[in-house]
Amino acid sequence: MMNLHRAGSKPQWDGVPSKKRNTWQDLAVSTNGILTPGNALTILGFAMVLSGLMYILQEQYWLGAVYIGIGRLLDIADGQAAEYTKTKSPLGEQLDAGFDKLATVLILIALPAASVLPWSLAIALLAPHVAIAAYSAYRIAHFQQLHPSKFGKISMALAWVSLVALLVGHAVAADKTTVLHIIGYITAASSIAYGVAAFWHYVNTGNTGQSKPK
Numbered sequence: 504m505m506n507l508h509r510a511g512s513k514p515q516w517d518g519v520p521s522k523k524r525n526t527w528q529d530l531a532v533s534t535n536g537i538l539t540p541g542n543a544l545t546i547l548g549f550a551m552v553l554s555g556l557m558y559i560l561q562e563q564y565w566l567g568a569v570y571i572g573i574g575r576l577l578d579i580a581d582g583q584a585a586e587y588t589k590t591k592s593p594l595g596e597q598l599d600a601g602f603d604k605l606a607t608v609l610i611l612i613a614l615p616a617a618s619v620l621p622w623s624l625a626i627a628l629l630a631p632h633v634a635i636a637a638y639s640a641y642r643i644a645h646f647q648q649l650h651p652s653k654f655g656k657i658s659m660a661l662a663w664v665s666l667v668a669l670l671v672g673h674a675v676a677a678d679k680t681t682v683l684h685i686i687g688y689i690t691a692a693s694s695i696a697y698g699v700a701a702f703w704h705y706v707n708t709g710n711t712g713q714s715k716p717k
Contacts, residue, residue, distance in 0.1 A: 514591070516531055516592075528588070552570070552610070568670050620687075631698025658694050658697035662690075669687035
C-alpha cells in the first residue's frame with residue numbers, strides 16, 4: 504500500500520514516448536502533471552472531509568461521519584488510481600501528503616471545538632505530525648525530498664480510525680462511555696506511538712530521495 508503513494512524523482516510518464524503513453528498520461532503531460540486521476544481523487548476526498556467538518560460544527564454528527572468516511576476512502580483510492588493509470592508523480596505524492604495533513608489538522612480543531620474529544624488529546628495526536636512537517640520543511644529547504652514513511656502512514660490511519668470512532672460514539676452517546684469511545688482512545692494512543700516512531704525514523708534515516716542540484 505505504501506508504494507501506491509510513493510513516486511520516484513520523476514513522473515511515471517517522463518521519458519515515455521508520446522505514441523506509447525496512455526490517455527491519462529497524455530492528459531498529465533498537457534497539464535504539467537496537475538490533472539491526473541489520483542490528484543482529482545485527492546482533492547475530492549479533501550472536499551468531502553471539509554463538508555463533513557461543516558456538518559459536525561452544525562452538530563449533525565452522523566452526516567459528518569459519513570462525509571468524512573467517504574473522504575478518507577477516496578484518500579485510499581487516489582494512490583490506487585495513480586498506480587492503475589501509471590500517473591504517479593512527485594507532485595501527486597506531495598499533494599496527497601499535504602492534503603492528508605491539512606485534513607487532519609482541521610478535524611483536530613473541529614472535533615474539540617464541537618466537544619467531541621478533549622483538546623489535550625487533539626494536541627497529543629497532532630504533535631508528532633507537526634514535528635514531521637517541520638522536519639520535512641527543513642529537508643526541502645536543503646533540496647531533499649522526504650517520502651511518507653510506513654510508520655507515518657500507520658499513525659495517520661490510526662488517528663483517523665480513532666477520530667471517526669469517537670465521532671460516531673459521540674453521535675450515539677455524548678457521555679463518552681460506548682465501546683466506540685474505548686476503541687477511539689486505544690487507537691489514539693497507538694497513533695501517537697506510531698507518530699513518535701515516524702519522527703524518530705525520519706530523523707535517524709533522513710528517508711530522502713535524491714538530492715536536487717542547487
